[in-house]
Amino acid sequence: MQFKFIPALLFAALSCYAASAQTPAKPKFSKFGKVDAAEFAVRAPGADSAAAAIKIFDVGSCYFDINPTSGGFAYVYERHLRYKINSKNAYDLANFEIGLYRNSGSSRETLDNMEAATYNLENGKVVSLKMGKDARFTENVDRSNSIKKYTLPNVKEGSIIEYKYSIKSDFIFTLRDWSFQAGYPTLYSEYTVTIPEYFRYKVMPTGFFPISIAKQENVNANYHIPGAGSVSTTAQYTKYVTENAPAIKTEAFITTLSDYTAKLEFELLATNFPGDYYRDYTGNWSKIVGELAADENFGGYVKPSGYTRNLATELVGSDTSAMNRTTRIFEHVKRSLKWNGHHRMYTSHTSIKTAFEKKTGNSADINLALATLLNDAKIPARAVLVSTRDNGAHPGYPMLSKFNNVVVQALVGKETYLLDATDPEHYPGMLATASLNHTGLRIGDTGAAWIPIEATAPARENYQYNLELSSENKLSGTLYHYNSGHKGVHRRNSYRQAASEPEFVKAFKADKPGLNILKYKVDALDSLQNPFVETMEVAIEEQVEEAGDLIYFNPLLFQRTKENPFTLEERKFPVDFAYPSEEVYRIVLTFPKNYTIEKTPKSQVFKLPDNTATFSFIFNQQDNQILITSKIAINKSMFSSDEYLDLKELFKNVVSKQAEQLVFKKI
Template sequence: MKTKKLLTPWLALLWLVVGMATPSYADDPFKLGQPTPEELKMTTYAPDTSAAAVVLYDLGESSFLFTKGTQVQFRRIVRIKILKKNGLDQADFLVPYYRQADGKKEEVLNVKGFTYNWENGQMVKMKLDEKAIFDEKQNANWYLKKLTMPGVKVGSVIELTYTIKSDFIKLLREWEFQQTIPVKWSEYRVGMVPFFEYSQVKYGVHPFHIKDAKIERKTVAVTWQDDVGITKIDQRGSLSMSVVQYQWAMKDVPAFTPEPYLSNAKDYVSKLEFELSKIQYPDQAPRFTSGDWESFTKELLKEEEFGGQLANPAFLKKIVAEAVAGKTDSLAKMKAVVEYVKNNMRWDGKHRIYTDNLRKAFDNRQGSSSEVNLLLTALLREAGVEANPMLVSTRDNGRPLENSPMISKFDYVIACASVGGKNYLLDATEKDLPFGMLPLRCLNGKGWVVQAPAGKWLPLTGVEKNMQMVSGRLKLQPTGEVTGTLTENFLGVPALRTRSAIRAKGQETYIKDFVNAGPDWVRQGVKIHNLDNLQESLKKEYELNRTGDGAAADLLYLAPMLTHGQGENPFKLTERQFPIDFSTPVDETYVFTYDLPQGYALEEMPQSASITLPGNAAKFTYVAQMVNGQLQVISKLNISKTFFEPSEYASLREFYSRMVAKHAEKIVLKKKS
């Protein structure tokens, strides 16, 4: 790149983006190394007196360097006040950074830290020792810089600063304004150069206190190489450009508290994310890295580490022939191929989009989600089944953005196959997955089918029905003893969860743990059926026993839901800011039949109840009745709507409150005189 001033159209483009230049940054309210006496003496944080610690100030700055190619430099300064003992863990810091085998890398530099304490009427300062900073390798590419601030105790103020230089310009560093403790002030600044355009996505409900931008004319140092004969010579110079200085700030941000049935905190924490969408250096044609879904799909299909892996599956021909031998219709072939991959490939637990070498993964019989399911896709195609890879954002990764093609919003690959006009979403990473069912981690809105020419969104739903049904025949004795036999049947996600728990512990250990049903109940004679027959319901049969008193009682009390009642309402907050995500429909049925002791009469019995939310989004029915001289209790819960908005929270909370109250009601029998 030769040294020159930027062309006038670039400057005009910047003015169109930001309009007239806005005022400069607000005065920096933070000075490194200068905590105030008020901060040191602070004992509580007034907006949240329960806070164990508070971020007093958090500043991040990103800028671009051109002296070693193009790099992004990120600098952070953070100051935290420790208020309570359970806030001491704020002294531990983890700084992730990334490296590739080709030499591209991130470096964490200039790490400095201080702890300040107020002792005997004056400030005592302790410096972070460089020997207390460690590097830890997480996997092939990710590393952690780990440190713990020195001398931290209740009342301390800690301060840390560091710089990250990155060769990866595609992902400009995100910034979280909200944390698990309150944040008094959080600010992010970016000096955006005209060569790059980034998509910006804001998350969370908290407004900006400052949202600003201004144009500054800057001259930056650059290096490049010129060809001189057969050698290359490093050249140095400068480049004049118009830089847009962005500033975002939030103040008095409350701590983020995870709530039940929240798919992922990443979707709701107040933060900014960026992804490169366009590159254009002076005198060069623009190169779009995302932009629209059609371009996004075409690029992925051409990408050597993605679509290119499906282009030459010749090594799979013999394997496919053996896997589908004797199968004539496409559906049977599809099932056979899925079983082959499940039985011959081991998932290494990693969520990935790309793969370096599909053949190598196959030879090793092990791989990431991309390698297992790209192999599945290639095998299906070789078997004559229409199949395409499908990008998924797992629940831990957050929901994908349907209006913005950002590859960082996906972290997983499955296969989408079509037979007879019907789509089948397939994942071969888990042996306990029935055909056509997705693991719970993948049930996260929609996925993107990478299919020429433009791709498409499809909802992430499987063909399997989710169901849990428990039935029991029991006998109540005059002493209060309860004995009987129960059968539990599971389909879909409940079956997968149970099978996974059994595999993780081993069947023998699982049964030993299952036998202990609590202080009053004991399970015996546990039998598990259809553990390996994935297309059938998983079944558990066992005897249930509760000991009674030594003599007959005048009054007998029975909680008829036994060990299966909804013991508490998961929705405890009076108000909720975030949606409720059940991930899958819920279908739970409990039927218990009791033989009552002779010489006793029903004194109290729960009234039947039926609760329904608008649009039949959820329904709970409860019936307690005498049938042919026996007591029968039936409880049914159906939740057909998997995603509830915050505006629906109050009615859902009340729904659960009434169900909990009904399950807690007891049956009372009185001894006849």
């Protein structure tokens, strides 16, 4: 996207964000190569005091310039960062990568002025070693993307390393993000952005650590126009600052760490050049819908054609059932178009006919074809834009670039279903886990609306053992393994993708010592909406211990939860399970009549407020037979950080209760 310079004075305000009212921070960084001996003793505060590395500072700027070749605006991104290496675990910081992009035309990103060095303290003196020319590499990923790779020399425990570089980019629709947090603690981070008055950007903060605006003012800006000399105008200068930002660490049950990292993102909202009208690029959803309709890889792709009408008619025939018509089209698309593994919002083909001829495509190729065929079959269907879990949560306001996937919402009779034909194991109402990011944007003819994107049923896994304990303390019997919902999709995929059934069974046994599977069969493999059932005749060794006349046995066998997945004292992130779930374990055990029960686990039930999660452990005995049922139910997909300690306590009880043993005594 090129924007030609038209000299004049106009004012446009930059949208800004102030997460806290901290006082402006004093500069806490130095010039490249100027390393003080005192920096080798620097430590991170608090919980990060033992970190493998410390980012002493990370300072950057973004400002605009004129591309002398095109005469259009470009932005310049400069960055200077310095690390202290405390242990070998941080040696990977000596390897640094920078990604660059170029399109099929003349627009590109270029890397300039790369400097890097290692510093060590020897006999009280700072000794520096700059990066050599032989430590610089370029990897051309494809026609559009390349990666610059650098390796610093002589890095060891106690070293300080630093990088400084600048990037010039013609792609000003989105400016480069700035992260104030990283995998190591950051003592000081500063980012200054200078935006010419002709541009208005959305500034989008993420994360939980406060970002302060240390300074904001209008400044003079000068731009050199090839053949026209220098032109003066105004720009808005903003300085963002953080201090003592803790390391950001991955935790169980999150979407992507990027959602929780303190960072700023920038997307062009509008331009207002003199002699031109105000141009709104992403100002409202109606405008975005219009742009999608006009795009050949979205609106152009879904336009009805003779090909799709004929295909839809052929598939549904004279069937008048809305559900049957939907299922026939859905199954045909799943069979005919193989997903290439890429989540995309725009198609890679320009027509549905081409997609079916190629027999493959990205998620947009497949699901937009599905929507078109459903509409041709008189099943109202709409595209729904989604940001996948690894792409991060959408900020909620008009911003097309934050979506990366598309699914379908269809009105089938009086029921509404979400559809995703990228996986052969999917059925109406089942979306890939990657798409379960809680909200999606349904695209209408002239507008758009947010809709919930949630699993319609819990993912259920059920183990049922019918076993007999012999007088030799051997276990034998039948094991039934049921999986449904997202668990069923995963289990069916694993079964189909295994090299053979014996290899699949071998993988199942791998983490279950003493389990011997004598016979094995599956049921309901192709009945996708029913539980996937595995039936096994088993003999189990190594799970019963004998000490004198006492026999010890953990009735949870291989399904015991051994560790609490929640270990932090506090958590600032939500706990995101993606979907509700149920894990049920049931064992019916017949034991010898000359055994008595000395000790049994007690029945207990644990519940979170409003039954958002529960754990029950129920013990029953009748004569020489016992029945134990353990059930963990997570009844909603997301828990707030305020609910974290309740979840932690629940799983503490799970670990404790499932560890209890059953004790028999021979008589």
